[in-house]
Amino acid sequence: MTTIPKRGLETEELFRRLEAFRKDDVNWRDGRVWAYVYDPGAEAEAVIKRAYTLYLGENALDPTAFPSGMYLENELVAMAAAHLRGDANVVGNFTSGGTESILCAVKAARDFARANRPKATKPHVLLPTTAHAAFHKACHYLDVDVKLVPVDPKSFRADPRAMREAADENTILMVGSAISYAHGVVDPIRELGEIALEKNLLFHVDGCMGGFLLPYFRRLGAPVPDFEFHVPGVTSISMDFHKYAFAAKGASVILYRSADVRKYQMYACANWTGYTVINPTVQSTKSVGPLAAAWAVLNHFGDEGYLAIARQVLDATRRIADAVEAMPDLRLLGRPDMNLVAFASDSVSVFHVIDEMKLRGWYIQPQLGYGSSRENIHLSIMPSNVRWVDAMLADLRECVEKARAMKSGELAAKIHAAFGNVDPASISDETIRGLLAMTGAAGNALPERMAEVNEVLNALPVPIREKLLVGYLNTLYRQPEGGSDA
Numbered sequence: 001m002t003t004i005p006k007r008g009l010e011t012e013e014l015f016r017r018l019e020a021f022r023k024d025d026v027n028w029r030d031g032r033v034w035a036y037v038y039d040p041g042a043e044a045e046a047v048i049k050r051a052y053t054l055y056l057g058e059n060a061l062d063p064t065a066f067p068s069g070m071y072l073e074n075e076l077v078a079m080a081a082a083h084l085r086g087d088a089n090v091v092g093n094f095t096s097g098g099t100e101s102i103l104c105a106v107k108a109a110r111d112f113a114r115a116n117r118p119k120a121t122k123p124h125v126l127l128p129t130t131a132h133a134a135f136h137k138a139c140h141y142l143d144v145d146v147k148l149v150p151v152d153p154k155s156f157r158a159d160p161r162a163m164r165e166a167a168d169e170n171t172i173l174m175v176g177s178a179i180s181y182a183h184g185v186v187d188p189i190r191e192l193g194e195i196a197l198e199k200n201l202l203f204h205v206d207g208c209m210g211g212f213l214l215p216y217f218r219r220l221g222a223p224v225p226d227f228e229f230h231v232p233g234v235t236s237i238s239m240d241f242h243k244y245a246f247a248a249k250g251a252s253v254i255l256y257r258s259a260d261v262r263k264y265q266m267y268a269c270a271n272w273t274g275y276t277v278i279n280p281t282v283q284s285t286k287s288v289g290p291l292a293a294a295w296a297v298l299n300h301f302g303d304e305g306y307l308a309i310a311r312q313v314l315d316a317t318r319r320i321a322d323a324v325e326a327m328p329d330l331r332l333l334g335r336p337d338m339n340l341v342a343f344a345s346d347s348v349s350v351f352h353v354i355d356e357m358k359l360r361g362w363y364i365q366p367q368l369g370y371g372s373s374r375e376n377i378h379l380s381i382m383p384s385n386v387r388w389v390d391a392m393l394a395d396l397r398e399c400v401e402k403a404r405a406m407k408s409g410e411l412a413a414k415i416h417a418a419f420g421n422v423d424p425a426s427i428s429d430e431t432i433r434g435l436l437a438m439t440g441a442a443g444n445a446l447p448e449r450m451a452e453v454n455e456v457l458n459a460l461p462v463p464i465r466e467k468l469l470v471g472y473l474n475t476l477y478r479q480p481e482g483g484s485d486a
């Protein structure tokens, strides 16, 4: 068992061990990972680290003791509001990420409805099927229902007609994305805004991914639809600094058109014996480090710096989208509005393509089939990826060729036969263990090839997928065998 060591370690030894823990991580520094890490380059990284550590110990819990935290937060909110064409009435808060920003927006909507919408007796959030999972999570945590509305099956944009039909007196919040994660497209925010005004709904635009970069793409001439606060009907927007503003992880912002709605996001507690708790967001004790790092990176690059980055990324994305479209075995799912690209195949298994690409040193993301969106490959094109575009596309062509000769579909057929009509509630832990064994993911380590795991997941009905994933996660997080110094 791992225990706290009796004696402290020598600093060098301690860091040697910390470095060693990373040996199996994806190597994002070489620029061949097309997800997860938003690498701003060495110079910006040094600035970010210095700012982060400068404020590491300061606590944003109490703005009277640490006005620096609140000052940085108000500066970041102001820059975000101006970037998203908000006026002086826009208010907001800094959060740890998109998920927390979205949780705050749903919490504000729920409590706003409790105070102002007595008819909403069974409140729900109205979501296009492409809305981020974070909304489902927020509704799950806050005990609010989700009402899902299918999107246009070709463009993968929200369908305003279907959204209008689905909205009713129990709708406490409507959501649109700019951009959606899966397909990288902007929903018709103007049309949705009209519905929000007509039906008197709160309307959140999820700009976690796109909020920061889209305005730069527009300035470069890309046809980016309006999604910001100048669109009538938009009442809140979330935007992550830790994506395309390249801030250190733990940096997002939630903005509201006015303070009347935002007040329902806040929390105070004087109903105990300790210090008075006043929290605008989820965290209470909170390092000022991420705030300082976000402020530093915005001031490091400046508007011109970001525009220059956007130019490179836009060009690389166009080259990739065009190349994918030209490959006979592949087709784009939607035409990307930013730099996130999804593509599927009707002739080869994309899961095999992903495994083959991994063998060649590329890390690319699978997305499972859902509704009209069949299983696909997702690329986020980062500045660090730009110099690799041609090499990646060449390997992609070859890996698609290789995948053509590989078996797939047999597991899926078995899964369909076994689980197609099963009630998810009747699935036992035993069955889940059996399924895990079938995928080869039963032990502690992940299997070398993930195609089988992905094929099984892809074939399972969604509620069983979720059960399987929870079962798996519950086996993954456990005490390390042999202790941390093994």
Ligand SMILES: *Cc1c(COP(=O)(O)O)cnc(C)c1O
Pocket: 096, 097, 098, 099, 100, 132, 134, 177, 179, 180, 181, 206, 207, 208, 209, 210, 240, 252
């Ligand atoms: C990343 C993302 C989120 C969630 O943000 P986290 O920072 O991962 O919590 C929400 N919406 C969209 C569109 C995203 O891309």
